[in-house]
Amino acid sequence: MDAASNALPKPDVAQPLTMGPYALALQGLVTAVGRYRSQPIALRLLPGQTLALLGGNGAGKTTLLDTIAGFLRPLAGAVWLAGRDCTEEPPEKRRIGYLLQTDALFPHRTVAENLQFGRLAAENLDALLDRFDLRALALRRPGQLSGGERQRVALARALAGEPDLVLLDEPLSAIDPATRPALRDELARHLRDCRAPSIMVTHDPADALALGQLVGVMDAGELLQVGPAADVFKRPNRLRTARLLGVENIWPGIVNEHPDETLVRIGLSPDDANCFVDAARPHNGMPLLAGMRVRVCVRAANLIAAPCQQPPPAGYSRLPIRLLDAMPLSTAIQLRGRFGPNLDALAYAPPWQMRGWTLTPDERLALHLHAEDVHILQDDDAPDPAPPQRRPAR
Numbered sequence: 001m002d003a004a005s006n007a008l009p010k011p012d013v014a015q016p017l018t019m020g021p022y023a024l025a026l027q028g029l030v031t032a033v034g035r036y037r038s039q040p041i042a043l044r045l046l047p048g049q050t051l052a053l054l055g056g057n058g059a060g061k062t063t064l065l066d067t068i069a070g071f072l073r074p075l076a077g078a079v080w081l082a083g084r085d086c087t088e089e090p091p092e093k094r095r096i097g098y099l100l101q102t103d104a105l106f107p108h109r110t111v112a113e114n115l116q117f118g119r120l121a122a123e124n125l126d127a128l129l130d131r132f133d134l135r136a137l138a139l140r141r142p143g144q145l146s147g148g149e150r151q152r153v154a155l156a157r158a159l160a161g162e163p164d165l166v167l168l169d170e171p172l173s174a175i176d177p178a179t180r181p182a183l184r185d186e187l188a189r190h191l192r193d194c195r196a197p198s199i200m201v202t203h204d205p206a207d208a209l210a211l212g213q214l215v216g217v218m219d220a221g222e223l224l225q226v227g228p229a230a231d232v233f234k235r236p237n238r239l240r241t242a243r244l245l246g247v248e249n250i251w252p253g254i255v256n257e258h259p260d261e262t263l264v265r266i267g268l269s270p271d272d273a274n275c276f277v278d279a280a281r282p283h284n285g286m287p288l289l290a291g292m293r294v295r296v297c298v299r300a301a302n303l304i305a306a307p308c309q310q311p312p313p314a315g316y317s318r319l320p321i322r323l324l325d326a327m328p329l330s331t332a333i334q335l336r337g338r339f340g341p342n343l344d345a346l347a348y349a350p351p352w353q354m355r356g357w358t359l360t361p362d363e364r365l366a367l368h369l370h371a372e373d374v375h376i377l378q379d380d381d382a383p384d385p386a387p388p389q390r391r392p393a394r
């Protein structure tokens, strides 16, 4: 499913919505709080589907969750949930499990008492304690729990009693790095078992990729892109989206002609740095015309470090770089290099590959890049001083 098929055709709130198989549909929803206003938001989710919502600070993510939950009134549009228009319903009638940004547990009540608030009537407390592995903690108060345990209680409360929709606002943000992977796996398992759709707000692209079947990117009140997680990460639709998704390398380039039918060459610098992209692959519907100024998006993990003189395998481009620095990260070595007069490249190399390499500044290396891993976007940042020649690149 791509963004276009996920977005509703037209926000026409006068018409009742046919939800088809969808469990949640937002129809031209304009959210507002204080002076903030969103663009109309259209979205639909299947039962059990998780949307991970990424975006910068103040993008409007929490406001969207609060509006869906009924704590804020929308300025326009509708929220359809489990086959009904619930736009005018108060929060308590909506059957939504909401894990707030702060866990919002009652500090003077035990875990068991905290879980007994809300929709638990539909579910046995014992079963819930077992399902979330909370039996040993049932009589403790929130102040006697670790951050990870508190978050598990808050999650149990949000998922209790079979809600029609689950909203999670940064469920892993307060969790320390050691506990985080286990809690993320646990969250993934609970969301997989849940029949309701869910929307999870996160700032972490890794969490979004791990937990969302769909990923949405919000910025300044606008839902810029929604689609299957792998597609959104591989093919962001705009420069703003690419930046919010943390694409490490965004280079200016110019489309060149190329004699090959299958590849298009993109010039990256006035000298000799080029990369190739698939001619057949659509780049957001944009034809790659010779002379066109574009932005070239490349993930650091897709750049492969190689000895300077080693020829690249078929289908790969070669970028000769001068190493600026090398920094060990937890799972990779980060290489920062320069090619052309002033273009920087960031690459993540597996530590085993770098064993025995000289990684001192000014070392000459090459970065190999497969055409499949190059994504081209329109250069919408700066006015284009050179009008493109309307001649297709072959």
Ligand SMILES: Nc1ncnc2c1ncn2[C@@H]1O[C@H](COP(=O)(O)OP(=O)(O)OP(=O)(O)O)[C@@H](O)[C@H]1O
Pocket (backbone or CB within 6 Å): 033, 034, 035, 036, 055, 056, 057, 058, 059, 060, 061, 062, 063, 064
């Ligand atoms: N109670 C409020 N009164 C007035 N303005 C508010 C209020 N809550 C949020 N805003 C404003 O609304 C806009 C959207 O805020 P929101 O909290 O939805 O963003 P967000 O994407 O969740 O951000 P973050 O990632 O920082 O939590 C921001 O400009 C914020 O300053």
